[in-house]
Amino acid sequence: GAGVSQSPSNKVTEKGKDVELRCDPISGHTALYWYRQSLGQGLEFLIYFQGNSAPDKSGLPSDRFSAERTGGSVSTLTIQRTQQEDSAVYLCASSGRGQNTEAFFGQGTRLTVV
């Protein structure tokens, strides 16, 4: 596609349920990033993929959070047993190979846990 696509754009879920957030990066981009942005706050780094590998998972806030990437393309961020504090906009970005290449962001998924 022309840009980074995220789905769903909005998700309302009940506390305790699991959710899956999807990110389709720009075709050919090897690097993929997940960030979280709470209302009125800056971006919080969650995880980074280079190809299908995630060299650094230390940004994930708890073991309820996990992410995977298959085929060097689509990535899924899964939140298990959601809590109200998980409510935020989850942003995905991708960038091409090479040093300091520009990251392109999707529009985000707005997650609301009620």
Added chain:
Amino acid sequence: LAKTTQPISMDSYEGQEVNITCSHNNIATNDYITWYQQFPSQGPRFIIQGYKTKVTNEVASLFIPADRKSSTLSLPRVSLSDTAVYYCLVEFSTNAGKSTFGDGTTLTVKP
């Protein structure tokens, strides 16, 4: 990780030049400095990137002093549509991916 510090907010008027300064005292030799712009309900958008001295593109200039402990984003002749949050970011040159966004500067351009 190199942490960045920016002013929380700035006000300006249409047609003025706006300079937003970011401090990154712990920047490492291989780190680059990148600025992003974010409008409400959208993901951040790349503005400009530099390593040292001055970089200019069609929308902004980036000034980086010799010690690289700070950088200044310069927006010439702002318009109302430049009202947004501006983030200063320090990135590893190896594209390690663990980029740290600060809290950003909310720029409000008034008529």
